[in-house]
Amino acid sequence: MAAALSKISCWASYILFLYFVYHPAEAAVKRYQFDIQVKNVSRLCHAKPIVTVNGRFPGPTVYVREGDRVLVNVTNHAKYNMSIHWHGLKQFRNGWADGPAYITQCPIKRGHSFTYDFTVTGQRGTLWWHAHILWLRATVYGAIVIMPKPGTPFPFPQPDREENIILGEWWNSDVEDIETQGDKLGLPPNASDAHTINGKPGPLFPCSEKHTFTLEVEQSKTYLLRIINAALNDELFFAIAGHNMTVVEIDAVYTKPFTTRAILIAPGQTTNVLVQATQKPNRYFMAARPFMDAPLSIDNRTATAILQYKGIPNTVIPLLPHLPEANDTSFALSYNAKLRSLNSPQFQANVPLNVDRHLFYTIGLGINPCPTCLNGTKLAASLNNITFVMPQVGLLQAHYFNIKGVFRLDFPDNPPTPFNYTGAPLTANLGTTLGTRVSKIAYNSTVQLVLQDTNLLSVESHPFHLHGYNFFVVGTGIGNFDPKRDPAKFNLVDPPERNTVGVPTGGWTAIRFRADNPGVWFMHCHLELHTGWGLKTAFVVENGKLPDQSILPPPKDLPPC
Known part of the structure; x- marks a missing residue:
């Protein structure tokens, strides 16, 4: 009995914790510490030192609520000057916190710190942050999740769980050396060696079996995927084998929901989708690869992660999704044409009708x-x-x-x-x-x-x-x-x-x-x-x-x- 009461007490404390985290009485002050540091990270067939935030790749997620004040102290321990951009945050009257180097600030030098101080005003949804100097956003990036004000539900079915899906690129060599070499030659730098999902390329790349992100799902539950394209140079298709996705938000703005087998997402964009785990329990690949309808030399290989139903063993070979062809312009145009603002009484689309x-x-x-x-x-x-x-x-x-x-x-x-x-x-x-x-x-x-x-x-x-x-x-x-x-x-x-x-x-x-x-x-x-x-x-x-x-x-x- 005592053990049972102890478990009930633990669950009650956890529920109260969640309530006060997600239902605060008023706007709060959220504080984060970002330490820019170099860490040896293993991907593909070897490890290499990369610039990270708090030693993580991708970096930490910034969780806030609409109306919160956010203080992020950034301390630079790397050899490169650094600035952080809070991509998509409007920064009303406060460009000082926007972050692009030599536009709104000079960069943070090695051994120095700067505190980004801003308030999240009139926004909710998925955004992201990244380095905004040189090519350092290749490894310095992370998600921003803005919850709505207390008592304001999502304008779509409440998901059972959320997950960030960050698409990126990986170079086996130092990305700044590659950029410098391209400048000296007067030519484009070498294309990336892999694409990644949550920092991992997946098992279709050599020596990368252990570098695969896995999302475990339960039958009949609904999942909100917050998808971010953090790649430096590639628009990407994204799909999940056997599952449709319902698009409900882009760039932290709610949309009229529509269902699609794949999405197209450009560098810098975010897309929230609902996925229902209603298929036969199995292991399914989530996959991303470039959209390229022009003759360019880029990394066109497919990054994969795994959506795995609970109880399915890891030995089951995942099913691959049907992605659009790399040059499928008709799909790209059709997909973008479906994107519409929700334009509800609560979330209006105030389009300027007259142009100055x-x-x-x-x-x-x-x-x-x-x-x-x-x-x-x-x-x-x-x-x-x-x-x-x-x-x-x-x-x-x-x-x-x-x-x-x-x-x-x-x-x-x-x-x-x-x-x-x-x-x-x-x-x-x-x-x-x-x-x-x-x-x-x-x-x-x-x-x-x-x-x-x-x-x-x-x-x-x-x-x-x-x-x-x-x-x-x-x-x-x-x-x-x-x-x-x-x-x-x-x-x-x-x-x-x-x-x-x-x-x-x-x-x-x-x-x-x-x-x-x-x-x-x-x-x-x-x-x-x-x-x-x-x-x-x-x-x-x-x-x-x-x-x-x-x-x-x-x-x-x-x-x-």
Whole structure:
């Protein structure tokens, strides 16, 4: 009897613990310590030292609730300078906590610390954090899980359990050495040696049988998978053998649910899906591999994890899912067309119907002279023919303190020379210029930005991420954007709301947002290869007229340059 009472007491304590963790009386202060350190990690056939947070790969999950204040003290013990970006968090008036190196802060130097201090406002769902300097986000990343306010249920069936599924890439060599070698040659760095699911490649790779993530499920229960694409350079298909998935959220915004056999997720994006464990008890592979509808040299092998029903022995060979073909453009377009904001009375889609500022940015790849490179040239990327040059002082500091000479406010609203953007392959260079040029945006104005892929060198898909904001994806298409005809087909009722959007290969994407968050906000391709080549810019959003419409003062421990 005493033993039984003891068990009941333990369970009661555990239930009370869960209640107070997930049902606090009011917003809380959540504190985390991130120690950037190098750890020897084994994958594939050998181990190598990688940069990690708290010695973990992937790094720790940040659990918060909508309305919480979050303090993350980051101490850098690695040899590289470091900054952490809280991808998708809007950081209202608080760009100081956004994290991209030399945009909103100078990086944290070795032996130094910085505390990111921010409040989660008006957001709930799955986001993620990652290093935002060099290629260090190859191993420095983790999930952010934002629970809704107390008493606010999910707008979909309550799952029995949740699990983070983080997709990534693995290099057998030091990723910074690989990037440096590519720069010296003037060519793309070597592709990754494997893709990973929760840091593990799965048994389809050599010497990796023990490096496989397994999710055990119970018959008839429902599971919420929080899927994050943390890969540096690859859009990925993801599927589970024998199981459909119901998409219920993208980029921490609820969607109209729909069922699919596979999802497409670009670097930087998150997707929440419900999976019902209603199939024959067995072992099933979860699998991810790249979507590539352009002739590129990338790692195209399949990473796997295992969904295993309780009671099934590990000796059973898992079943493989049917993934879309690597070049299945029709599936990609069809899948993205199904994404719609929930747009319920509680979770409204407040799409700007009138536009104050029209922007049209062309995406180009080119070849520039490079006397120090092995073949005398190097690959470059540009928006409106401008290859962005990173400053040596944070843009936000330069803007806030009015430091002259750091950037120019003359980024063009349109390309300098219109042409047939997606026609026959064009010259590799259309007079690209180098510069730290950004756009100034009036506070609370509405902005429409059309991102247009071009056939300079080659057409290619590009996932673009805007810091500090969500935006509505009001339209997309293949070919050249037609300003007279295409806007008539825009979805202004329930378009998907995101922070990262894919521009289709040889096509265009139109987004809209209201510039109600003052500060300096980075916008860039989330393919790290292209970002390094200069495919990026920033928006300087002016202060409003009221005290609560201005940038907050900088923290006292902001890293110096």
